[in-house]
Amino acid sequence: MRLSAFFSLAAHMGVVAAGLWAAQETAYKPEPSTPMIVIPLELMTIGEVTDIAPVVAEAPKEEEAAAEEEVTETFSSAAAPKPEEDTVNLDAAPPPPPPKQEEVKKPEAKPTPAKKEEDLNSFLDSMLTDVKKDKPKAAPAPAGRTASPENGPARMGAGEMRRTQVTVQDFIRAQLINKRCWTDHSDMADAARLQATFRVRFSNNGKFALEPELREPAREPINDPPMQVFIQHARTALQKCNNLGWQLPPEYFKLEPAPYWIDLVFVPKIGAR
Amino acid sequence: MTARKTLIALKNGKDPMRQFKSFVIAIAAMMGMITPAAAQLRVTVVGEEYVPMRIAVPDFEADGAGAAEIAAQLSDVLRKDLASSAVFELVDKAAFIERDLSFDMAPRYPDWQVAGVAAQALIVGNVIINPANNNMTVQFRLYNVFGQTQQFARQYTVATPLNWRRLAHRVADDIFTQLTGDAGYFDSRMVFVSKTPGEDPVRGRLAIMDQDGANAEFLLAGFTSVINPRFSPTDQRILYGAYVPDPKYPGATLLRTYLYDIETGRQEVLAEGPNSMDYSARFSPDGRSIALSRAVGGNSDIYVIELARRTQRRLTNDAAIDTSPSFSPDGKMIVFVSDRGLGPQLYIMREDGAQMNCPKGGRDTTCRITFDSGRFTDPVWSPRGDWIAFSRQGDGKFSIGVIRTDGSGMRILTDGYQDESPTWSPNGRVIAFERTASRGAGPKLWSVDLTGRNLRRMPTPRDATNPTWGPLLKVEAAQQ
Numbered sequence: 046m047r048l049s050a051f052f053s054l055a056a057h058m059g060v061v062a063a064g065l066w067a068a069q070e071t072a073y074k075p076e077p078s079t080p081m082i083v084i085p086l087e088l089m090t091i092g093e094v095t096d097i098a099p100v101v102a103e104a105p106k107e108e109e110a111a112a113e114e115e116v117t118e119t120f121s122s123a124a125a126p127k128p129e130e131d132t133v134n135l136d137a138a139p140p141p142p143p144p145k146q147e148e149v150k151k152p153e154a155k156p157t158p159a160k161k162e163e164d165l166n167s168f169l170d171s172m173l174t175d176v177k178k179d180k181p182k183a184a185p186a187p188a189g190r191t192a193s194p195e196n197g198p199a200r201m202g203a204g205e206m207r208r209t210q211v212t213v214q215d216f217i218r219a220q221l222i223n224k225r226c227w228t229d230h231s232d233m234a235d236a237a238r239l240q241a242t243f244r245v246r247f248s249n250n251g252k253f254a255l256e257p258e259l260r261e262p263a264r265e266p267i268n269d270p271p272m273q274v275f276i277q278h279a280r281t282a283l284q285k286c287n288n289l290g291w292q293l294p295p296e297y298f299k300l301e302p303a304p305y306w307i308d309l310v311f312v313p314k315i316g317a318r
Numbered sequence: 319m320t321a322r323k324t325l326i327a328l329k330n331g332k333d334p335m336r337q338f339k340s341f342v343i344a345i346a347a348m349m350g351m352i353t354p355a356a357a358q359l360r361v362t363v364v365g366e367e368y369v370p371m372r373i374a375v376p377d378f379e380a381d382g383a384g385a386a387e388i389a390a391q392l393s394d395v396l397r398k399d400l401a402s403s404a405v406f407e408l409v410d411k412a413a414f415i416e417r418d419l420s421f422d423m424a425p426r427y428p429d430w431q432v433a434g435v436a437a438q439a440l441i442v443g444n445v446i447i448n449p450a451n452n453n454m455t456v457q458f459r460l461y462n463v464f465g466q467t468q469q470f471a472r473q474y475t476v477a478t479p480l481n482w483r484r485l486a487h488r489v490a491d492d493i494f495t496q497l498t499g500d501a502g503y504f505d506s507r508m509v510f511v512s513k514t515p516g517e518d519p520v521r522g523r524l525a526i527m528d529q530d531g532a533n534a535e536f537l538l539a540g541f542t543s544v545i546n547p548r549f550s551p552t553d554q555r556i557l558y559g560a561y562v563p564d565p566k567y568p569g570a571t572l573l574r575t576y577l578y579d580i581e582t583g584r585q586e587v588l589a590e591g592p593n594s595m596d597y598s599a600r601f602s603p604d605g606r607s608i609a610l611s612r613a614v615g616g617n618s619d620i621y622v623i624e625l626a627r628r629t630q631r632r633l634t635n636d637a638a639i640d641t642s643p644s645f646s647p648d649g650k651m652i653v654f655v656s657d658r659g660l661g662p663q664l665y666i667m668r669e670d671g672a673q674m675n676c677p678k679g680g681r682d683t684t685c686r687i688t689f690d691s692g693r694f695t696d697p698v699w700s701p702r703g704d705w706i707a708f709s710r711q712g713d714g715k716f717s718i719g720v721i722r723t724d725g726s727g728m729r730i731l732t733d734g735y736q737d738e739s740p741t742w743s744p745n746g747r748v749i750a751f752e753r754t755a756s757r758g759a760g761p762k763l764w765s766v767d768l769t770g771r772n773l774r775r776m777p778t779p780r781d782a783t784n785p786t787w788g789p790l791l792k793v794e795a796a797q798q
Contacts, residue, residue, distance in 0.1 A: 210358075210359050222367070228368055232405075271498075273499060274496075280465065
C-alpha cells in the first residue's frame with residue numbers, strides 16, 4: 046500500500062514535470078531585440094496638397110492603432126475646442142458641407158499601452174509634454190473639409206492657396222503698372238540684364254508693414270550706374286505706390302504662414318522676353 | 319508635427335547616440351518653425367508701358383547783380399534740354415503748389431507728390447554772381463520726391479556769366495546721368511553740312527551748332543562742296559570730304575579727305591593715293607586711327623590708317639565694293655557695307671582682319687549680319703556697343719533702323735521719303751539723321767530716341783544734311 050502510494054506520487058510528479066517542460070519548450074520566445082530605427086514621419090493633411098477634402102480620419106484599425114497608440118491617445122483624448130473664426134476661407138464659393146457627424150468615429154478603445162521605458166530621459170519627456178500642450182487641440186467632429194483630428198483648425202487646400210496667390214499677384218502687379226509706379230526700362234544700357242528684387246510685407250492699412258528690403262542684388266553695386274539707377278527706380282516705384290496706398294484682397298491677410306512675405310521682381314520688358 | 323513624432327520615437331529609442339541625434343533633429347525642427355520664413359510668393363513685375371519720368375524744374379534762385387535774368391534763362395535751357403529727351407516729362411509750372419522753395423531748405427515733399435504734380439524728381443537751383451570778380455556759381459539739388467531724399471547736389475563755378483548756357487547743359491547732363499545711369503549728351507555739339515535751298519545739291523558748307531540748335535555757325539569759309547563730316551569721339555577734330563579742283567585735269571574736281579581741328583583751325587589732307595580716291599572715313603574710338611574706303615580701279619576696299627605715323631593696313635581684298643566702315647566702341651570690330659552678296663548688306667569683321675566666329679555659324683574674316691531685301695548704307699556702331707544704326711532703302715522708302723551686332727533684333731525706327739545718314743549721340747541713346755520729307759523738299763535734321771519714340775526736328779538755320787554728333791565737351795568750370 047505504502048509502496049503503491051509512493052509510485053503513484055512519483056508518477057504524478059513525473060507527469061507534472063513533463064508537462065512543465067513541454068510547456069516551456071512550446072512557449073513563445075521573442076527574437077533577440079534589434080536596434081530600433083527611427084524614421085521621422087511627416088503626417089500631412091491631404092488638403093495641403095490637393096483640393097480633395099480630406100475625409101475625417103476613421104477609427105484606426107486594430108493593428109494601426111497598436112502602431113500609433115501613443116499619438117492617437119494623446120490627440121484624441123485631448124479636449125478639443127471649436128475651430129476659431131480666422132480659419133481660412135478664401136473662395137467666394139460656399140464652403141463644402143461639413144462631414145456628417147456619424148462619419149467621425151471615435152477611436153476604439155486601445156489595448157493598454159505597453160509599459161513605458163523606465164530609462165526615459167526626464168528632460169526629453171518634459172519637452173514632449175510641452176509639445177503636446179502647445180499643439181492646438183483637435184475638434185472632435187465637424188469643421189468641414191479642413192478639419193481633422195490630426196490638425197485641428199482648418200487648413201487651406203493647395204488649389205485654394207494657388208488661387209489666392211494668383212489673386213494677390215494680380216492685385217500687386219496691376220497696381221504697380223496701372224498706377225504707373227513701374228514702367229518700362231528697356232531703353233537703359235544692356236537692359237536685358239537688369240533685375241531687382243525687393244521683399245515686401247503689407248499691413249492692413251494699405252501701406253508697407255516694413256520698408257521694402259533689397260534682396261537681389263544683395264547690395265547696390267557701386268561700379269554699375271545703370272543697375273544702381275534701376276534699383277533706385279524700383280524702390281521709387283514701391284514708394285510711389287505706397288504713397289498712393291495698396292489695395293490687397295482680404296485673403297492676403299489670411300495667408301499662412303503669417304507674416305506673408307512677397308518678393309517683387311522688377312524687370313524691364315526687354316528682360317522679360 | 320515632425321518634431322513631435324521625432325520626440326515620440328525618441329522616447330522609445332534605446333541607443334543613446336540615436337537618442338542624441340533625434341534630439342538634435344527635434345530641436346532643429348522646432349527652430350525651423352520659428353525662423354523668419356522665406357518669401358512665400360514671388361511676383362515678377364514687367365514694365366509694360368514706357369512712361370517718361372515726371373520732373374519739376376522751378377526757376378533757379380538768384381543772388382547778385384544780373385543773376386536773376388541768367389537764372390531764368392539757365393532754368394529755361396535746362397527745362398528744354400530735359401524736355402527734349404524721351405526720358406522726361408516736365409511738370410507744368412502752373413501746377414506747382416510749393417512756390418516758396420529755398421535752395422537751403424528741403425522741399426515739402428507732399429506738395430510735389432500730389433496728383434496733378436506727381437513729380438518723381440525735383441530740381442532746385444541757385445545762381446550766384448560774385449560782384450568782386452564776376453565769377454558765376456551755379457548750384458543745384460536733385461530731390462527724389464517719393465523717396466523724400468536729396469539724391470544729388472553739385473556746384474559749378476565759371477569765370478564769367480557768359481557761359482551760363484553751357485552750365486545749363488552741364489546741369490542737364492548731371493541730372494540725366496543720375497536718373498538714367500547713362501552719360502548725358504546735352505553739353506555736346508553737332509557738325510553738319512548746311513545747304514542753301516535751291517542751290518546745286520552738291521554744294522554745301524560745313525557748319526557747327528550746339529545739340530539744341532543754338533550757336534550755329536559756319537566752319538571753313540573756303541570750301542563749298544563738303545560731304546560726310548565725321549566727328550572724333552574723343553576731341554574736337556573732324557574728318558570730312560571735299561570736292562576740290564583736280565590739278566591734273568583742269569575743270570575737273572577731285573574728292574579729298576581732310577582732318578580738321580575745330581579748336582585750332584588747323585587742317586590737313588589726310589589721304590590721297592595715286593590713282594585712288596578715299597572716302598567714308600571715320601575715326602576709331604580712341605581717335606588715333608581712321609578707317610576709310612579706298613577706290614582703286616573701280617574697286618573699293620576698307621583700309622585703316624594710323625594718324626600719327628600714317629601707316630596703312632588693308633582690311634578687305636574683295637572684288638565687291640566695301641565701304642562705310644565704322645568701329646565698335648572697343649575698337650576691335652568694324653561694321654561695313656559690301657555688295658559681295660546680293661545688294662549692299664552689313665558685314666562685320668575684326669579690326670586686325672583675323673578670322674572670327676560668325677553669328678550665323680562658320681568662321682570667316684567677314685561675317686554678314688543682315689539678310690534682308692533692302693539696301694543698307696551708313697552703318698554706325700553705337701557708342702554703347704549694343705546696336706548698329708543704319709539707313710535702309712526698300713519697299714519704296716528710306717528708313718533709319720538699328721540692329722544688334724550679331725544681326726538679331728533689327729528694328730526700323732523711322733521711315734519716310736528719304737531718311738539717311740544716322741549718327742549717335744555720345745551716350746548712344748539718341749540718333750540724329752537727315753530727312754527729306756518729299757520730292758523737292760529740302761533736307762532737315764531730325765532726331766529719334768533709340769526706342770523709336772520722341773521723333774523731333776532739330777533746328778538748323780537752313781537745310782542740312784550729314785549730321786555728325788560730337789563728344790561731350792570737356793568741363794572747364796570748377797566743379798564741386
